[in-house]
Amino acid sequence: MQKQTILFNLDDTLAYCNRYFAQVIDKFAEQMTVWFDSVSIDEFKRKQLEIDIKAIGKHGLASARFPESFVGTYNFFCDLTGREKNKEETDYLRQLGNQVFEIPVEPIPYMNETLTALKKEGHELYLHTGGDEANQQRKIAQLELTAYFENRIFISGHKDTTALSDILKTIDADPSMTWMVGNSLRTDIVPALEKNINAIYIPAESEWAYNVVDIELKPVSAYYTVGALYEVPDVIHRHIEGDEAI
Numbered sequence: 001m002q003k004q005t006i007l008f009n010l011d012d013t014l015a016y017c018n019r020y021f022a023q024v025i026d027k028f029a030e031q032m033t034v035w036f037d038s039v040s041i042d043e044f045k046r047k048q049l050e051i052d053i054k055a056i057g058k059h060g061l062a063s064a065r066f067p068e069s070f071v072g073t074y075n076f077f078c079d080l081t082g083r084e085k086n087k088e089e090t091d092y093l094r095q096l097g098n099q100v101f102e103i104p105v106e107p108i109p110y111m112n113e114t115l116t117a118l119k120k121e122g123h124e125l126y127l128h129t130g131g132d133e134a135n136q137q138r139k140i141a142q143l144e145l146t147a148y149f150e151n152r153i154f155i156s157g158h159k160d161t162t163a164l165s166d167i168l169k170t171i172d173a174d175p176s177m178t179w180m181v182g183n184s185l186r187t188d189i190v191p192a193l194e195k196n197i198n199a200i201y202i203p204a205e206s207e208w209a210y211n212v213v214d215i216e217l218k219p220v221s222a223y224y225t226v227g228a229l230y231e232v233p234d235v236i237h238r239h240i241e242g243d244e245a246i
């Protein structure tokens with residue numbers, strides 16, 4: 001079989017991520033209803049999401065952005081309702097936001113089996129994840145991912161087409177035999193299609209609004225959507241064999 005170069009995303013592709021953010025955001029919104037009884041849970045969540053996504057343009061995917069979005073939301077509603085800002089409360093919110101970076105991550109079902117199967121077949125596996133070094137390394141260590149990726153790990157603060165392009169230059173692989181596998185249309189799939197490599201999209205159980213975009217370009221290379229991570233080896237094999245029924 002022709003050896004392929006396969007780049008995997010980490011968060012919500014190999015291990016759960018969005019669910020931990022959702023848990024902490026729920027706690028945040030509940031706390032906020034105690035302080036601002038005229039505002040609904042949904043309004044807190046909408047504002048937090050807006051502030052969080054806005055900050056990506058400036059700060060990229062750095063971890064501190066998330067707890068700061070809690071403080072920003074708190075400040076917004078203090079200004080709106082005339083409630084006095086309180087340092088103890090903002091300290092508490094930062095601490096709450098940071099809890100998301102302490103929750104042990106769980107692998108997506110069949111993560112180890114999927115990566116083992118691809119590795120055994122001789123494909124070269126890379127990890128391309130967005131976020132900051134410390135938090136992503138924590139998860140990589142917990143999941144023991146260096147068993148599959150060794151030093152072929154890229155952590156990008158801004159995970160976009162430029163970041164992917166730089167990685168592709170570094171690894172110098174044939175685009176027709178290179179794949180990006182991920183859950184994010186915005187940060188995994190669009191960059192892959194723009195760089196004319198193959199892409200496999202695996203929708204997450206619940207998706208962060210930031211990751212959802214319309215695909216407007218027509219793929220030159222292969223582009224598949226699968227329901228689960230464990231389907232990836234079969235799709236790649238069938239593609240190599242020229243199976244048109246995938």
Ligand SMILES: [Mg+2]
Nearest residue numbers: 009011012183
């Ligand atoms: Mg992801």
